[in-house]
Amino acid sequence: MDAEDNLRRPPPKRPYAPVDQVLKVPAQALEATLSLLQRAGDRESGLFWYGARDAAGNGIVRHVAAPRQTMSWGNFHIAPEALAEIVHRLPQGCKPLAQVHSHPGMRVEHSNYDDRMMSSRRSLSLVFPSYGASRGVFPEGIGVHEWQIDYWHLLGDTEARRRVVVTDGSATMEDRRWP
């Protein structure tokens, strides 16, 4: 498999326009996310954040899921059936809020491949560096992306801090990657 990270994409035609919506992620969900990414070892892995979204578009993460997938040092792939296994078991009202995946190095911008792999444009996309090795204060060093008009924008530090906020509360996790 090719390293998806090598597939650079063109820059945006217009700048990201900051939005009012906030995605809240309980510290417990964040810990689960790092743990799931680190369990993949020196391989990229993809996860999903699910939870509630209010009428204004604000979300709170309640469930972190790792579907069945193939993983390699520079790529991962989730088949639609593998994602369906997760989605069909979600509680009523649970919506996809973000896709999460890891990169080998410090580069956390979407590749062309990442743009194509996004299953929902209403979700955010978070890219964790160094296979999820934790460092810094979230979301420092993490690539937070949001779709606007025609592009998955990589948010600047200030915008990312405003858009995704760590909060209290509980979250569950699910790992279907291993037999």
Ligand SMILES: [Zn+2]
């Ligand atoms: Zn990627």
